[in-house]
Amino acid sequence: MIISTAAxxxxxxxxxxxxxxxxxxxxFVKRRKRSIASLHDMYGTDCLIVAKTRLEYYSFGSTEPFFFHPNSASFRIKRLIRGEEDPFIEAAGLQPGMSLLDCTLGLASDSIAASLIAGKEGTVVGIEGNPVLAYIVKHGLKEWKSPLPELNEAMERISVKQGHYQELLTGLPDKSFDVVYFDPMFTKPILSSEGIAGLRKLAVHDELTKETVQEALRVAKQRIxxxxxxQSRRFSELGFKQHIRPTSLFHYGTIEVDGTSAVSAK
Structure with a gap:
């Protein structure tokens, strides 16, 4: 990958x-007013472009940039402000002042919603395995300006850590977060999810294991x-209670720290 600027x-x-x-x-490569296609041809690799208002990632051969945008989080924040329910917040049982460790940050939509609910007294930390995606999202959360103050404040409160959650979990103290959250890349992609197309090129496709679930149970105070x-088998194979949502293509599963145990690691 090379790094350059706007034209x-x-x-x-x-x-x-x-x-x-x-x-x-x-x-770092001087732009010299060259097109993205020219940079791709000349250097044969992806480009990260530092523009005036955002960071833009162009995968090799693509002319469409991937960049941070709060996207669906904006609508979720508006609904939460109106007092409407959010399936993720309900599954996590989040309340003001609580702490969440998001092990698969991605574009941070769930972390943004969690940050709104946790508030100034709470803590939301997101882990992202891909260094480029982590860099884009870390800066986007601090620099994106929405007309909605609550959204800006929620984004600014999120702390981004780059690394593999399997390793970072092992270095955390027992019961250091109320909730530990996993949103791995789906084994069955939801084709209608347009916003995730660019994300898939940067996403880390690690498989969630029983050993990692056990480590998360050590770190969590309340639930994972x-x-x-x-249709994922992960719910049953890893010991999660699947919360059925008849009209949704994705579900949430939970394991209570003081209740249902995860499947024993082998």
Whole structure:
């Protein structure tokens, strides 16, 4: 991957791009008004572009950028403000002041909703395995400005950690988060989910294991939550109680720390 700037650049953008290159350990390349297609042809790799208002990722051969956008989180925040229910918040049992560890951050839609509910006294930490995606989302959460103050505040409160959740979980103290959450890439993709197309190219396709579930139970105070396709075997194989939602293609599953146990690791 190379890192460059928008076609119309300046010293500020150049310096931001150089900092991104240093942090991500990929080369910085002067844009020199070249098109994305020209950069792809010349360097034969993906491009991360530092633009004026956002970071844009162009996978090799693509002319459509992937970038951070609160997307569905905006609608969810509005509904939550109106006092309407959110299936994820209900499954997690989140209340003001609680803490959530999101092990599969992605575009952070669930973490944003959790941050709104947890509030200023709560804590939301998101783990993202792909360094480029983590960088894009970390900066997007701080820099995206919505006309909705509650959304901006919820995004700003989220802490992003880059790394593999399997490793980071083992370094956490016992009962350090109220809820631990997993939203792995679905084994059966939901084809109508347009917003996830670009995300799939950056997503880490790690399989959730029984050993990791046991580690999450150690870290969680109250419960762990799994989001998956309604036909997924993960619910039964990993010991989650599947919460049936008849009109939805994805369901949530839960394991209570002081209740139902996970399937024993073998």
């Amino acid at each position: 119309r650049t300046n010293d500020v953008l150049d310096n931001r791009a150089k900092r991104a290159a240093e942090e991500l350990q990929h080369p 939550v799994l989001k998956d396709h309604y």
